[in-house]
Amino acid sequence: MSLGFTRELTSIQPEIVFSIGNFGIANSTLMILLMAIMFLCLGIFSIRKFTLIPGKFQAGFEMVYESILGLVVQITGNKKQAEKIFPIIGTILVYFSIANVIALIPGLTDITYAGTAIFRTPTSDINTALGVSIAAVIALNLVSLKEWGTMEYIGLYLPIKNVFKGFKKSFMDGFVAMVDVFVGVLNIIGELAKIISLSFRLFGNVYAGQVLAIIIMGAFAYVLPTIWTLMSGFTGLLQGMVFASLVAVYYSLSLKPQEDSSE
Amino acid sequence: MEVLTNIGFDWQVALANFINFMIILFIMKKYVFGPTGAVIKKRQEKIQEGIDNAKNSESELLVAKQKSEEELKKARNEANQIIAKAKENGDDLVARAQKEADGKVDEVMAQAQKNIEKQKEQMETELLEKTAGLVTLGVSKILNEDIDNTKNESISKRALEALKQS
Numbered sequence A: 001m002s003l004g005f006t007r008e009l010t011s012i013q014p015e016i017v018f019s020i021g022n023f024g025i026a027n028s029t030l031m032i033l034l035m036a037i038m039f040l041c042l043g044i045f046s047i048r049k050f051t052l053i054p055g056k057f058q059a060g061f062e063m064v065y066e067s068i069l070g071l072v073v074q075i076t077g078n079k080k081q082a083e084k085i086f087p088i089i090g091t092i093l094v095y096f097s098i099a100n101v102i103a104l105i106p107g108l109t110d111i112t113y114a115g116t117a118i119f120r121t122p123t124s125d126i127n128t129a130l131g132v133s134i135a136a137v138i139a140l141n142l143v144s145l146k147e148w149g150t151m152e153y154i155g156l157y158l159p160i161k162n163v164f165k166g167f168k169k170s171f172m173d174g175f176v177a178m179v180d181v182f183v184g185v186l187n188i189i190g191e192l193a194k195i196i197s198l199s200f201r202l203f204g205n206v207y208a209g210q211v212l213a214i215i216i217m218g219a220f221a222y223v224l225p226t227i228w229t230l231m232s233g234f235t236g237l238l239q240g241m242v243f244a245s246l247v248a249v250y251y252s253l254s255l256k257p258q259e260d261s262s263e
Numbered sequence B: 001m002e003v004l005t006n007i008g009f010d011w012q013v014a015l016a017n018f019i020n021f022m023i024i025l026f027i028m029k030k031y032v033f034g035p036t037g038a039v040i041k042k043r044q045e046k047i048q049e050g051i052d053n054a055k056n057s058e059s060e061l062l063v064a065k066q067k068s069e070e071e072l073k074k075a076r077n078e079a080n081q082i083i084a085k086a087k088e089n090g091d092d093l094v095a096r097a098q099k100e101a102d103g104k105v106d107e108v109m110a111q112a113q114k115n116i117e118k119q120k121e122q123m124e125t126e127l128l129e130k131t132a133g134l135v136t137l138g139v140s141k142i143l144n145e146d147i148d149n150t151k152n153e154s155i156s157k158r159a160l161e162a163l164k165q166s
Helices: A027-049 A056-076 A081-102 A125-148 A148-157 A160-169 A171-219 A224-254 B004-008 B009-143 B149-165
Strands: A016-020 A022-027
Touching: A022 A027, A022 A081, A027 A125, A056 A081, A056 A224, A056 B009, A081 A125, A081 B004, A081 B009, A125 A148, A125 A171, A125 A224, A125 B009, A148 A171, A160 A171, A160 A224, A160 B004, A171 A224, B009 B149
Parallel strands: none
Antiparallel strands: A016 A022
C-alpha cells in the first residue's frame, strides 16, 4: 500500500485557453505575460527608486546583476562586449530561471478557465523554448552582422569570393576554397541546429522534470515531494543558466577575434 | 515537421511566445537592467571621483607643503639679507656720525683755541694797559708832580711800547 494523490500529467501539446479570432492564446503565453507584468512592476515600483546608498533589496539585486555580468564577462572574455550582450543574456537567464520555478507557487497552475489551466510552466511548452531560441539566434546573427560588416558576414557562410580568388591562383587553392563553401553551408545548418539544440535541451529537461515530479508526487505524499520540489527549483535555475551561458558562448564565437581581453 | 507537431509545436503559440519574450527583453532592458546598471555606474563614478579627489588633495597638500617650505626658505634668506644690509647701513651711519662728531670736535677745539688766543691777547693788552697806567702812576709819584692828561697819555704810550718791546 502506498500513500499519495493522483495528479494529471501536463500535456505535451500547448493548451489553448481562448482564441482571438483564429489566433489561439496558450496558457504558457499567459504565464509569460504574467511574468512580463511582474518584471514591469518590479522595474517601475522598485528598481526606479534605487539610490546610491543601497537598501537590503537593492544590495541583493545589484549582487545578482553583477554576478550575471561577471558570468558573461567570464564567457566572452571582454567586458565591453559583455556589456553589449548583457541585456539579452541577462534577460534569458532571469526569464528562464523565473519561468522554471514560477509554477512552484502553490495553486497558480490550478486556476482554470473552461476546464483548462490558465497558467503553465512556460518552458514545459516547446513553443516557448523555440521562440526564445529563435530570438537569441537572430540577435546573435544581427550582432555578428554588425561586427563583421555585410560582405564579410555573408563570406562566413558562403565564401564564393574566395573560390574565384583561389582558382585564379591555382587549382589547389580553388579546391580548398570550395571546401570552405561546404563548411559555410554546414555553418548555416549549424545555426538551425543551435535553435533546435537550445530549445530541445531546455524543453526536454523541464518537461522530464515535471513528469518525474508527477510520478513522485503520485507515489509519495510526504517528504520526498518537498525535496523534489526544491530540486526542481534548483534544476530550473541551472537550466536557465545553461541556456544563457550557451547563448553567450555562441555570441563570443560569432565575434571577430580580438587581442584585448577582460578589462 | 511531424516530429515537431508531435512534441507540441504550434507556430501561432511559438510566435506569441517569441513576441512575449521580446516584450520581456524590452522591459528588462529599459526598466530593470538599465536603471540598475546606471545606479551601479554612478556609484562607481562617485567612488572613483572620491578616490581621485583624495589623491589630488594629497598631491596638492604635498605641493603646498613644498611651496610653503620654499617660501619660508626664501623669507629666511630675505630676512638675513635685510638684517645684513641693515647692519651695513648702521655701521655706515655710525662711522659717518663718528666722522662728523670728530669733525665737529676739531672745529669746536679750533674755535676754543681761537677764543683762548683772542682772550689771551685781550688780557695781555689789558694787562699792558694797566701796567702802563701803574708805571705812569709810579713815575708821577716818584717825580712828585702832577701830570696832566696829555702827559699821562704820552707816558702810558711810551711805557706800553717799552713793555711790548720787552
